[in-house]
Amino acid sequence: MTDPTKGRPGNQPERRLPARRPPSEPVPSRPVERFTAPRQVRSIGGLTAERAAKIVRQSGDARWVAFLGVAIVALFVILYYFYELGVPIIKTTPRLQAEENAQQVTSIERGYNLYEANCARCHGDNGQGGIGPVLNDQSKLFAHLNEQYIHNVLTVGGRYVCGNSKSLMPVWADTNGGPLNYLQIADIIAFIRAPSTQDFVKHDPQLNEPVIGPDGKVETFKGWVDPSFKPEPSATPFPDCWSGTAGGGGTQAPAASLGPDAVHLALTAQNIAYDPLTLTAPAAKAFAIDFDMKDAGVGGHDADILDSTGKKIVDNPVVSDPGTATYVIPALPAGTYKYQCSVHPSVPNMNGTLTVK
Numbered sequence: 001m002t003d004p005t006k007g008r009p010g011n012q013p014e015r016r017l018p019a020r021r022p023p024s025e026p027v028p029s030r031p032v033e034r035f036t037a038p039r040q041v042r043s044i045g046g047l048t049a050e051r052a053a054k055i056v057r058q059s060g061d062a063r064w065v066a067f068l069g070v071a072i073v074a075l076f077v078i079l080y081y082f083y084e085l086g087v088p089i090i091k092t093t094p095r096l097q098a099e100e101n102a103q104q105v106t107s108i109e110r111g112y113n114l115y116e117a118n119c120a121r122c123h124g125d126n127g128q129g130g131i132g133p134v135l136n137d138q139s140k141l142f143a144h145l146n147e148q149y150i151h152n153v154l155t156v157g158g159r160y161v162c163g164n165s166k167s168l169m170p171v172w173a174d175t176n177g178g179p180l181n182y183l184q185i186a187d188i189i190a191f192i193r194a195p196s197t198q199d200f201v202k203h204d205p206q207l208n209e210p211v212i213g214p215d216g217k218v219e220t221f222k223g224w225v226d227p228s229f230k231p232e233p234s235a236t237p238f239p240d241c242w243s244g245t246a247g248g249g250g251t252q253a254p255a256a257s258l259g260p261d262a263v264h265l266a267l268t269a270q271n272i273a274y275d276p277l278t279l280t281a282p283a284a285k286a287f288a289i290d291f292d293m294k295d296a297g298v299g300g301h302d303a304d305i306l307d308s309t310g311k312k313i314v315d316n317p318v319v320s321d322p323g324t325a326t327y328v329i330p331a332l333p334a335g336t337y338k339y340q341c342s343v344h345p346s347v348p349n350m351n352g353t354l355t356v357k
Contacts, residue, residue, distance in 0.1 A: 104190060105200065111191025112221060113205045114184055118172070122297075127192070127224055129272055131168065133299030134344045135192060136224040139231055150189050154180070168297055194223025232311075263287040264326075269301040269319075269341070270294040273349035280355045283334040289327040293319040299343045303327060305354065306338045318343060332356045 086094040093101070116125070123129060127136030135145065152160050156176060158167020172178040173185055180188070194200065199220040202211040211219045263282055267289050268275045281287045293301045300320035306312050316327045334357050341350035 107187045107190040108194045108223065109200050109203055110184075111187035111189070111194075112200065113203065114180070114188050115191050117205065118180070119188070122168070124272075128347045129298045129344050131297045134347070136346050137344065138226050138229040138346065141193070141225050142229060142231055145192065147189050147193060150192060151185065154178075154185050154188065191223070193225055196222050196224055196226050198223065265289050266292070267303055267339070267352075268292045268294065269303075269350075272298060272344055272347055274303075274339075274341075274352045277349065277352045278355070279339065279352060280357065281329070281332070283356050284331050286331050287329050289316075289329060289339075291316075291319065291325045291327055293324070294322050296322055301341050301343060301350070303339045303352075304342050305329060305332075306340055308336060310338075313337075315342075 082092075084095050086092040086097075119132075121130075122132035123135050128134055134140070153169065155171070155173040157171040158169025159165050161167060161169070170178065172180045172188075174181050199222060202219040202221055203209065204211055213219045263285070265279050265281060265287065267279065269292070272295060279289075289303055291301075291303055295301060300318040302316045302318045304312050304316050305314035313332075314327075314329055317325070319325050337354040337356060339352045339354050341347070344350040
């Protein structure tokens with residue numbers, strides 16, 4: 001049988017409704033949370049107001065913990081930055097620079113013991129010279145005794161100085177057969193170049209403990225280099241090759257004629273000391289200093305004349321080997337002068353007083 005309404009405009013097929021259940025059959029109940037709550041909530045059977053409030057509080061606490069963690073890390077990074085590089089406002093020392101300074105002090109203090117054990121017998125306990133030349137002369141330390149020069153001398157020996165193969169200076173570096181390794185060489189150089197403005201602690205060579213003096217205090221020493229020293233503009237620097245002027249050679253003192261009645265003053269240099277330490281000469285008359293140099297292997301001696309301001313007015317030649325020389329001194333006005341060894345100017349006994357009257 002055909003449907004009489006089929007094909008007519010506006011007529012739709014009949015839609016079937018779900019079958020109705022009998023009133024006696026109960027409909028199973030389903031909680032709303034099963035269809036609306038997240039899975040983790042559905043698994044616990046519901047979300048109460050108390051639990052929701054607790055979750056909110058826990059979430060807020062977690063955010064504060066995260067914020068504090070980020071703040072602590074940022075503060076640590078800032079503080080560590082200034083710890084490493086220093087605080088510009090208060091001019092603190094950067095950590096790396098402080099560590100470098102501490103290592104330099106340690107090197108100088110080790111170098112002191114190495115110098116005393118190996119070098120002092122020739123160059124003197126305080127670098128004043130002896131068998132070997134003076135080392136604590138500020139004019140030499142200013143440029144001549146630089147780190148590279150000292151390193152070369154310690155590495156290859158005295159032949160580095162002007163090619164003198166007969167030099168008494170031995171080889172010290174173990175790379176050339178000497179007894180000292182590269183670190184010990186560096187320590188000796190650090191000691192020779194140590195500043196005179198700083199105190200350093202003496203350490204026992206065996207125990208490496210600070211040396212306690214008779215007064216119960218730790219013994220200290222100072223370096224030799226005066227950081228404020230600057231040579232006179234007219235001063236002649238020590239050349240790269242310098243070992244003194246041989247036996248009275250070189251330029252003589254300013255020319256002066258000596259009459260038969262001229263005064264001759266006797267001056268001896270021995271054990272790196274003048275004898276006597278005071279001389280007297282007549283004013284307005286040329287006089288002579290009969291100089292007797294008796295030290296060998298100390299770099300030589302001379303007796304330059306300085307005025308009251310310390311300016312050199314008579315530059316006498318150095319006598320390097322034991323021997324004699326006559327220094328002719330031109331007429332000087334009355335006053336007090338000083339005669340000084342240009343090779344050992346910092347040694348007290350190589351500075352004498354000349355009274356002209």
